[in-house]
Amino acid sequence: MNEVELELVGRFREIFNRRSMRISVKPGASLLEILEELSRVANTDLRSEFIGADGKPMEESSLIIVNGRVVDLSRVSEHRVNPGDRIVLAPSVAGGG
Amino acid sequence: MKGYAGKYLMVDLTRGKTSVGKIEEQMALNYIGGYGFGARTLYDMLPNPAQVDPLSPENVLIWWTGPLAGTISTAGNKYAVFAKSPLTGIFGFGISSGLFASEFKSAGWDGVVFTGRSEKPVYLMIDDDNVELRNASSIWGKTTWETEEMIKEELGDESFTVASIGPAGERMVRLANITNERNRQVGRCGLGAVMGSKNLKAVAVRGTRDVEVADPQGLVRFIAELNERCQGPATEKYRVYGTPANILVHNKLGCLPSYNFQKGTFEYAEEVSGEMMLKTHVKKIIACAGCPIACDHVNQAREDYAGTVSSVDYESLALLGPNCGIRSLDAITKAVEICDTLGVDTISAGNVVGWAMECFEKGILTKEDTDGVELRFGSNEALLEALRRMCLKEGRLGKLLSEGVRRASQIVGKGSERFAVHCKGLEWAAYELRSLQTSTLGFAVSNRGADYLRSGSYQVDVKGKVDRLRLDKSRGKIVYDGENQYAVIDSLIICKFTRGIFQSMDELAKLYTLVTGLSMTGEQIVRAGERIHNVARCFNVKCGVTRKDDYPPPRAFEDPLPDDVVKGAVIKREEYEEALDSYYECRGWSRDGIPLKRKLLELGLSREAEEVGVEA
Numbered sequence: 133m134n135e136v137e138l139e140l141v142g143r144f145r146e147i148f149n150r151r152s153m154r155i156s157v158k159p160g161a162s163l164l165e166i167l168e169e170l171s172r173v174a175n176t177d178l179r180s181e182f183i184g185a186d187g188k189p190m191e192e193s194s195l196i197i198v199n200g201r202v203v204d205l206s207r208v209s210e211h212r213v214n215p216g217d218r219i220v221l222a223p224s225v226a227g228g229g
Numbered sequence: 230m231k232g233y234a235g236k237y238l239m240v241d242l243t244r245g246k247t248s249v250g251k252i253e254e255q256m257a258l259n260y261i262g263g264y265g266f267g268a269r270t271l272y273d274m275l276p277n278p279a280q281v282d283p284l285s286p287e288n289v290l291i292w293w294t295g296p297l298a299g300t301i302s303t304a305g306n307k308y309a310v311f312a313k314s315p316l317t318g319i320f321g322f323g324i325s326s327g328l329f330a331s332e333f334k335s336a337g338w339d340g341v342v343f344t345g346r347s348e349k350p351v352y353l354m355i356d357d358d359n360v361e362l363r364n365a366s367s368i369w370g371k372t373t374w375e376t377e378e379m380i381k382e383e384l385g386d387e388s389f390t391v392a393s394i395g396p397a398g399e400r401m402v403r404l405a406n407i408t409n410e411r412n413r414q415v416g417r418c419g420l421g422a423v424m425g426s427k428n429l430k431a432v433a434v435r436g437t438r439d440v441e442v443a444d445p446q447g448l449v450r451f452i453a454e455l456n457e458r459c460q461g462p463a464t465e466k467y468r469v470y471g472t473p474a475n476i477l478v479h480n481k482l483g484c485l486p487s488y489n490f491q492k493g494t495f496e497y498a499e500e501v502s503g504e505m506m507l508k509t510h511v512k513k514i515i516a517c518a519g520c521p522i523a524c525d526h527v528n529q530a531r532e533d534y535a536g537t538v539s540s541v542d543y544e545s546l547a548l549l550g551p552n553c554g555i556r557s558l559d560a561i562t563k564a565v566e567i568c569d570t571l572g573v574d575t576i577s578a579g580n581v582v583g584w585a586m587e588c589f590e591k592g593i594l595t596k597e598d599t600d601g602v603e604l605r606f607g608s609n610e611a612l613l614e615a616l617r618r619m620c621l622k623e624g625r626l627g628k629l630l631s632e633g634v635r636r637a638s639q640i641v642g643k644g645s646e647r648f649a650v651h652c653k654g655l656e657w658a659a660y661e662l663r664s665l666q667t668s669t670l671g672f673a674v675s676n677r678g679a680d681y682l683r684s685g686s687y688q689v690d691v692k693g694k695v696d697r698l699r700l701d702k703s704r705g706k707i708v709y710d711g712e713n714q715y716a717v718i719d720s721l722i723i724c725k726f727t728r729g730i731f732q733s734m735d736e737l738a739k740l741y742t743l744v745t746g747l748s749m750t751g752e753q754i755v756r757a758g759e760r761i762h763n764v765a766r767c768f769n770v771k772c773g774v775t776r777k778d779d780y781p782p783p784r785a786f787e788d789p790l791p792d793d794v795v796k797g798a799v800i801k802r803e804e805y806e807e808a809l810d811s812y813y814e815c816r817g818w819s820r821d822g823i824p825l826k827r828k829l830l831e832l833g834l835s836r837e838a839e840e841v842g843v844e845a
Contacts, residue, residue, distance in 0.1 A: 139481065141474075141477045141478055141481065141504075142466065142470060142474050142477070142478070142503070142504065143465070143469065145504060181462075190462055190463075191692045192462070192463035192729035193462035193463055193465065193466075194462075195478070195692065195693070197481050197482060199794075200481075200482070200483060200793075200794035200795060201693070202482070202691055202693035203693050204692070220481045222478045222481060223465070223466040223470075223474050223478065224478075224691065224692070225475055225482075225687065225688075225691040226466045226467055226472050226475060226543070
């Protein structure tokens, strides 16, 4: 079963109007490919939530957690997703006023 | 020089006299304002701090704004208060926002320094040049909210802003804070208790003057750009959910402290999440003066606590919620209201009550010790009753908790010190110890004690830049750089929520120059940050701080996290030692954490070099 568990936090909940979902992934798919697939599902440019127009990772804005580990957003195109992975899309940690 | 008022007020509370001090240009360039001015003046005014009882008339209480206060600068209206802390016994420091700093600067003052102790309760009124110590006997005993209203009524003008202490500060509760405009606090280090020890109930200020800036047109252009950036993605999280957005993110990362830091996740996180809060409890979102972000989420409680209103941020939510096993947003809203009105820091309060709950559940504290309170995790009634008694120093439980977690655990003993989660006596904020290890190093070496606001070192952990479940020698440089930059931010003083909109330290220097007219580069301003940090450290060294004080609590090393997502995470002592060594090396301090003479001299701190510095 080539599925991953997707958990959604903050504005990503609003985009998909749900807390979590399961999605099928192609073997060896990258996180970036998954974001692009999700963009089609939600009819929104999800990539732009993580990667700026200048190609720079938007770490002040968003984060991706895979199996409890934070993914360096500059590596989303290299990070391979495996069936059974738990992926969280979340706003970045905020604090320290 | 512009931006600064150029003068500060000195108030001798013992004699009831006031005088005026001047701010020289060199002071401005070397120490910027805020944190920098506080470090400089506290070091100078308490030459032998180890000999000073923080709650005695010999302690000083110092308030500073920064050069940006009262200008149009983005989120730049903050003030800071300093004293030797009665909670930690070292450099005490807190920052608050709102309108107070803007009003203060507009009255023509950069700061105020209180010495001595008034015989009777007083409050200080500043109305431009007219300053007066007024009788506060009729407001002594009132809550912070009542105090604000009564003073405004007495002075006959709603436009006065008031910063005051509540009954906790009057009783010298070591966690007592200072509150302005109901929901903004100088929260940490028990500085409200220092006010109480001086019989100083409040400072009320009204300012009617313009604050002049050096390059008005240039400043307008730059601020317009910064304000535009503030509407971008870097600050969206603050605007929509506010900092409570962290609850679910931290929970997913296993770094949400729960049950007194026994765990890094909370099974009821959804129920106390920012997402839930926005839907069910938030009634109003407000901004501080000059802030285009507006992060302050004001809650209204329902059901059992109907009518309760309080401003709930992430730290308050996490520590009074999950850290005490509490899953009710209504109870948390009520808990924050108790802390804000009676006047204690929500972070320290949630931490010390969490500790007491663990003691109770382990049989270390009994119902006899708690005056009958069934102090169990998850009990709303127990939390609220413990807080109320703590603020009023009522009974055995209230007196114990009012001491803060370090002293309370020393009083109780029986191994409870092992799970008192603090550093240098300051209660740990809501960032887990073992699952954000760069953050933990930053907390532990901080000048203020366990401090989430002095280096932002959690950022590398949560951005995936390092392995957050380990430490190594690269982390010292991260904390060092963060501390120097944050010292600048806290000296200007700007809100850290805007840090993502500045593209470099050069931009902060540019802002400084546009406002003050004083030439400043990014490199120079970072150097000022390093200087400021070292002066505060030298104050602490005089108080007895050395390497032994720069460690997280035992739980970080001894109790692996049980949560699935970070199972087994614990700090390895040898890794911590290596990271700490690397930090001292970057700082130019000895292996024992004492600044080297040559480093202090390099920063222009010749007196500190002579009094504190050691040879390599």
